[in-house]
Amino acid sequence: MDPFMGSGTTIVEAALKGHAVIGIDVNPLAKLITDAKVTPIDPVLLSHRVDCMFERAERMKGTAKAPFEPRASERIDFWFPPSQREKLEALLAAIQAERNGDVRRLLMCGFSNILKCCSLWYPGSTKPVRSDKRRRNPEDPFKAMSRQLRIMAERNEELFEYWGPTSAMRRPPIKTLCRDIRLMRLPASSVDCVITSPPYVTSYDYAELHQLSLLWLGYAANHQDIRPSFMGAVHGLHPSQHPTRELGSNLAASIVDDLRESPAEPHLVRAVTKYYQDMWLFVRKARRVLKPGGVLVLVIGNTVLRGVLVRNAEALAEMGEKQGLRLTQVIRRRIPLKSIPQRRDPVSGRFTSHQGGTANAYPEEYVIVMNA
The missing domain is CATH 3.40.50 (Rossmann fold)
Known part of the structure; x- marks a missing residue:
């Protein structure tokens, strides 16, 4: 058991050694990330669903609007220029439309990972500092998402080879709780x-x-x-x-x-x-x-x-x-x-x-x- 599982490193390593594991964290992001890390997806399926997600997002640009509450919307406007927010809302809507729950969770993790580099969050800062004079412009969300998903797809393929249906290794019991x-x-x-x-x-x-x-x-x-x-x-x-x-x-x-x-x-x-x-x-x-x-x-x-x-x-x-x-x-x-x-x-x-x-x-x- 890891009661402060964070990004799930201990859970992943223990499970890879064949141990039944329980991960607990009060942060909902910890559960999202850990669940994605320990869930192998058929690489062919994942590649196809990623392509479909980007196609949906392109169609949704300029029309997708996330249903944020006013306080959240105001805070997001503080961090994201309008053009960045528009593209991110399209990506988020396209991800939420994904029917496969495992794929949707992995895409959510990728989306979460690109938010800082696509925002006005000062690069390298260990606390929230907004800077309109960044040393670089915020990254394009579609390009950042594509890069992030390539990295995650490589890791997923390794996991699929280890725990996939043709592997001799079987995924041990894994339980994660947001508690x-x-x-x-x-x-x-x-x-x-x-x-x-x-x-x-x-x-x-x-x-x-x-x-x-x-x-x-x-x-x-x-x-x-x-x-x-x-x-x-x-x-x-x-x-x-x-x-x-x-x-x-x-x-x-x-x-x-x-x-x-x-x-x-x-x-x-x-x-x-x-x-x-x-x-x-x-x-x-x-x-x-x-x-x-x-x-x-x-x-x-x-x-x-x-x-x-x-x-x-x-x-x-x-x-x-x-x-x-x-x-x-x-x-x-x-x-x-x-x-x-x-x-x-x-x-x-x-x-x-x-x-x-x-x-x-x-x-x-x-x-x-x-x-x-």
């Missing part, structure tokens, strides 16, 4: 291994980063409405509403105390507090679902906020031990190749590519292995 792990009632002692990389404290505002896809694909009329569902989210809380649930770790409590005594803004203290409370709920869920002798593997990084060392790895290990798990291995490794920016905004605590940020936000990560 909040904190609110789920999971069956006790039902999983052999939980492998996951939880969200990093105060780093990414996933609702903001994924807003284009969330709006275009109809997952949210206002991307800010789904912010509270993400781990550690404090958006919408009144400053006087300090969460009171248990943190589950003495170290986590001391980190929060140190932040309160530092020059940290109150919102940052609340965010870290909420994050540890959420992670405590997750660790309890993971412990419950593990079979006797099962394994919990966490990939997490430490960081520094306002001069305070935030020792996430040790805090999560302490939470596991409080739940009766036994720490058996800790692997520390540098992460020079990750797409995570190496700087942090000194005020908000979020990742940034700006040179004014604090360097080495997450220079290394820890792989924590715990046994039930």
Whole structure:
């Protein structure tokens, strides 16, 4: 089980090794992407349906209108020039007209992937920044979609060869859920291994980063409405509403105390507090679902906020031990190749590519292995 499956890497790799897998994520995009990654489609069929989709989209240019709510439409106009929106609406309508559900899902993934490069989103930015003076013009949506689908078709063909009807390998049971792990009632002692990389404290505002896809694909009329569902989210809380649930770790409590005594803004203290409370709920869920002798593997990084060392790895290990798990291995490794920016905004605590940020936000990560 991966309760923070994200783009589905762990689910795919475990399934390719023949394991039955369960993926969970509160972000609907995670389910869409993962389901597409683990569903092989006959390459001949896919090629034909892609051609049909483009033919439909060409006919629909100038006439297709997505039924956005006013708030979503206003936000989309902010990011997309009228000519780009017209072409994207034609593509979306053509995709939605596809009758084959597996093909439609793959096309939706491709569409989601091209939105930033077809918008006024500043290239390379780790947060939503609009720029009318981009270093390059927004890409043509039809050309971007064609390029993206060629890449996805190659990957699909590899998967089809592995799990297709003529292959000796059979696709194991794969279950994906768009759910909040904190609110789920999971069956006790039902999983052999939980492998996951939880969200990093105060780093990414996933609702903001994924807003284009969330709006275009109809997952949210206002991307800010789904912010509270993400781990550690404090958006919408009144400053006087300090969460009171248990943190589950003495170290986590001391980190929060140190932040309160530092020059940290109150919102940052609340965010870290909420994050540890959420992670405590997750660790309890993971412990419950593990079979006797099962394994919990966490990939997490430490960081520094306002001069305070935030020792996430040790805090999560302490939470596991409080739940009766036994720490058996800790692997520390540098992460020079990750797409995570190496700087942090000194005020908000979020990742940034700006040179004014604090360097080495997450220079290394820890792989924590715990046994039930």
